[in-house]
Amino acid sequence: MASLVAIERAMRSRAAAQDLQGIYLPDAVDRAVQRGVDSLLRFQNEDGSITDRRHATAMTSLAIMALASVGVVSGEDSPRGRAMERAIEYVLHPRNQTDGYFGRRDGSRMYGHGIATLMLTEVLGMGSSIAQNGRIHDALDPAIKLILKSQTVNKPKSLQGGWRYTPDARDSDLSVSVWQVMALRSAKNDGLDVPSDAIDRAVAYLVNSYTTPLDDRGIPEEPVGGFAYTPGTRRPSFSMTAAGLLAMQTCGRYESPLVSGAAKWLLEHPPKTQDRFFFYGMYYYAQGMHQVGGEAAETANRLTTELLLRLQSRAGHWLNAEGEEHNIGIVYATTLAVLSLSVRYHYLPIYQR
Structure with a gap:
């Protein structure tokens, strides 16, 4: 059964969605987001998956988050609600989770595992039925345990507390780690069992990934710095600094000098469409800078809107025309673009400070 905390959180998110319906008048961002969501649904397959290339479990999970970020609820009497219900059922199919691990069958490895786990924590309590919520909870228990176990694999000191491509990896990188951190934080918000020392170990890894040296007190020697x-x-880099910023916030370190330093770095190095992993970075950038507030939030909102609206196709989707992201596909780019633009709605609990 879904925890009472998750159910209460879901009820607050639904109430917020209803309250917002009469506040916003449709603008260019609203129209772009709606066209993006419509384009995603055109990629839903008969089995419920939403994908145009590979990594079906991970891509479907991202698509579900994109739907949830604009207020779609699983099972509601609408094409979107029914599509979301089918997509969740696809992810929950036993064949897609091996001993708790979502990243094996579709080849998405720990990236996909973190994404699928985060998605399920975000929709826990918002399933189409008591039965679906029960299946979400049952899938989450081993998924979270796998993340926690993977974090404790013996590694060199500077890499401890992070994650890499496989559950038994003996190294770590920030790109994989941030998905696991967000999944753990969201699970903790649901009232699920996430030990505090797991968050503390993740923070230690994030500190080691900061590019500006720290003094004996753990204070950066320079006021501006990024993440590697x-x-x-x-x-x-842009994408890693944005990821590190959001990961620190997700761990509750909102007032850390590393957060303010990363926000200043991102103000000095604004995103460009030719940045490596542009869409990936924009997702973290939009969410992280929004939580910083003030000039950071205002600048990020303006640039996110300008860059992404300019790149949207006539058909409503996004696709990076070059670079590494081109090979990942339309669903990948479109979900991340929708998630970046939909931060303003606050529907997903992970967006809330």
Whole structure:
């Protein structure tokens, strides 16, 4: 059964969605988001999956989050509600989870596992029925345990507390780790069992990934700094700095000097469409800077809107025309674009500070 905490959180999210319906007048962002969601549904397959290339479990999970981010509820009497219910059932099919692990069958590895786990924690209590909520809870228990167990694999000191491509990996990177961190934080918000020391270990790894040296008190020697893909690298990037910013916030370190330093770095190095993993970085950037507030939130909102609306196709979807993301496909780029633009709605609990 879904926890009472998850059910109460779901009720608050639904109430917020209803309250917002009379507040916003449709604007360019609203129209872009709705067209993006409609384009995603055109990629739903007969088995309920939403994908145009590979990694079906991970891509379907991202698509479900995109639907939820605009207020769609599983099982509601609408094409979107029914599509979301079918998509959740696809992810929950036993064949897609091996000993708790979502990343094996579809080849998405720990990336996909973190994404699927995060999605299920975000929709727990919002399933189409008591039975679906029960299946979500049952799938989450081993999924979270796998994340926790994977974090404790013996690794070099600077890599401890993070995650890599496989559950038994003996190294770590920030790109994989941030999905696990968000999944754990969302699970903890649901009232599920997530030990505090798991969050503390994740924070230690994030600190090691910061590119500006820290003094004996753990304070950065410079007020501006970013995050790198792996510890020991002193060259921050847009996507990793945005990921590190959000990961620190997700761990509850909103007032950390690393958060303010990363926000300042992102103000000095605004996103560009030619950035590596542009859509991936924009998702973290939009959410993380929104939570910083003030100038950071205002700047990120403006740039996210300008860049993503310019890149949307006439058919309503997004696709990176070049680089690594081009090969991942339309569903990937479109879900991340919708999630970036929909931060303003606050429907997903993970968006809430």
